[in-house]
Amino acid sequence: MFCFRSRFFLKSRNLNRNLTLNSQDYYLIRKNDMQDFMERCMLAVGTKRSHAQSLAKCLIDADYRGHFSHGLNRLDMYVRDIKVETTFSDREPQIVKESGATGLVDGNNVLGPVVGNFCMQLAIRKAKQIGIGFVVAHRSNHYGIAAHYSMQALAEKLIGLSFTNTSPLIYPTRSKQRTFGTNPLSIAAPGKDKDAFVLDMATSTVAFGKVEICNLKGEKIPSSWGADNNGKPTCDPEKIINGGGLLPLGGSEESSGYKGYGLNVMVEILCGILSGSLYGPHIRTWQTSSGEADLVIN
Numbered sequence: 001m002f003c004f005r006s007r008f009f010l011k012s013r014n015l016n017r018n019l020t021l022n023s024q025d026y027y028l029i030r031k032n033d034m035q036d037f038m039e040r041c042m043l044a045v046g047t048k049r050s051h052a053q054s055l056a057k058c059l060i061d062a063d064y065r066g067h068f069s070h071g072l073n074r075l076d077m078y079v080r081d082i083k084v085e086t087t088f089s090d091r092e093p094q095i096v097k098e099s100g101a102t103g104l105v106d107g108n109n110v111l112g113p114v115v116g117n118f119c120m121q122l123a124i125r126k127a128k129q130i131g132i133g134f135v136v137a138h139r140s141n142h143y144g145i146a147a148h149y150s151m152q153a154l155a156e157k158l159i160g161l162s163f164t165n166t167s168p169l170i171y172p173t174r175s176k177q178r179t180f181g182t183n184p185l186s187i188a189a190p191g192k193d194k195d196a197f198v199l200d201m202a203t204s205t206v207a208f209g210k211v212e213i214c215n216l217k218g219e220k221i222p223s224s225w226g227a228d229n230n231g232k233p234t235c236d237p238e239k240i241i242n243g244g245g246l247l248p249l250g251g252s253e254e255s256s257g258y259k260g261y262g263l264n265v266m267v268e269i270l271c272g273i274l275s276g277s278l279y280g281p282h283i284r285t286w287q288t289s290s291g292e293a294d295l296v297i298n
Contacts, residue, residue, distance in 0.1 A: 035060045038075055045083040048090065051114050058113040058144040067200075069209025070145045077142065078111060087111060087141050093118040101130045104275065105137035112143030112164075120149040120160065127158050136270075138277035142166070146186035147200035153188060154196050160188045165271040168281050170204050170246045173258040176231030178245040179281050182207055183267035203264035204246040205257075211237045211246070224251030 035056045042052035055078055063071030081087035088108065093115050096104045103122050107115035119135045126133030143149070146162040153160025166181025182202040189197045205225050214221050215237035223233040226240035226247055233252060234240065249260025272279025 031060060031064070034063075034072070038072070041075060041079055042082065045079055046089065047082050047111070051089045051111050054113045054117055055111050055144075058116075058148045061148050062145045065145070065147070067145050067207075069207045069213060073209055073213065074142070074144070081141065082111075093137065095122070098122075101126050101132050101134060103133075103135040105135060107137045107140035109139050109141065112141040113148070115140040116143040116149045116162070116164075117152075120152045120162065124153055124156055124158060124160075127153075128156060136275045138275040140164075145200055146184040147188060147198055150186040150188035150200070151196075151198060154190050157190050159190070160186075162186045163267045163270055165268050165279060165283065167283050167285055168245075169208055170248055170261075170264060171227050171231045172264075173248060173253050173261045177281075180261075180264050180268055181283065182246065183264045183271075185263070185267055201249075203249050203260050203267060205249055205251055205260070206246070208246060211240050215241055222251075224255060224257075 038056035038059055039049075039052045042055055043049065047055075059071045059075060062068075062074075078087075082089055086109075088110055091108045091110060093108055093110065094106045096106050098104065103119075103126065105115070105119055105122070107118075115137050119137050123133035123135040126135070143164055146164065149162040150160035163183070163185045165183050168178045168181055170178060170180045170182065172179050182204040184200065184202045184207075186198070186200040188199075191197060205222075211221060211226060219237070220235045221237050221240075223235050224247060226234060226237075227244055228234045228236075228239040229243035231245075233247065234244065240246065247260075248257045248264055250257040268279050271277070272283075
């Protein structure tokens with residue numbers, strides 16, 4: 001079941017029941033009903049059914065794991081990208097070249113989760129045959145939470161890793177210009193008795209979606225999360241959204257934000273630069289549909 005706050009979500013005949021927590025209204029919605037709603041939204045703008053299903057599964061996994069910034073909260077972005085045709089759904093990812101253990105994939109500008117699934121399944125096949133699989137893709141798009149892909153390796157008793165670069169949202173240490181994205185990284189390692197270690201984190205202090213949610217709720221944020229349009233740390237989420245940006249993991253230089261900046265650049269090297277794709281400030285601006293995102297998955 002999902003628990004959603006009424007402030008963000010519309011009422012529906014599929015709602016199970018209403019409850020009140022801390023004087024705020026919430027609604028419980030069946031997981032299958034929510035996934036069906038997401039699929040129907042994507043189908044309505046011309047998305048191929050298999051692509052709509054891949055996207056809905058990714059968004060549901062994000063909400064189910066508590067990453068509300070990357071679940072239903074992001075659906076409108078994917079709908080818009082398909083609707084204005086900056087993202088396509090009439091093609092599939094393709095292998096450009098490969099070796100026994102490596103592969104380069106052209107995402108053909110389809111939905112990020114479609115490219116991410118294709119790459120992870122290719123990497124898994126190579127790892128089972130050779131012992132390791134390393135696949136990088138260019139011409140992809142926003143692919144949701146990184147753990148959605150790294151965790152696919154767990155079913156095969158493999159260790160999975162997933163990285164992606166993103167639109168420039170972060171002020172690097174000692175900078176007043178947004179240069180790099182949140183560039184998340186994830187690792188999933190199987191343990192005993194179906195247990196597992198799963199790490200999924202942005203290399204910024206938080207994901208941009210968490211700032212958006214705090215702004216909707218009218219809440220202040222820690223100064224280590226982001227900065228205004230002059231690069232100065234702020235507790236006002238609206239200043240970050242309207243012309244500002246995020247800070248690297250750790251926040252300011254005094255609290256070791258340069259370490260997060262270093263991890264951020266590492267992901268950029270493994271993704272954007274290694275694949276020969278766009279990187280850093282050359283990637284299109286966040287939440288615009290001005291052209292191909294050309295993001296990279298590793």
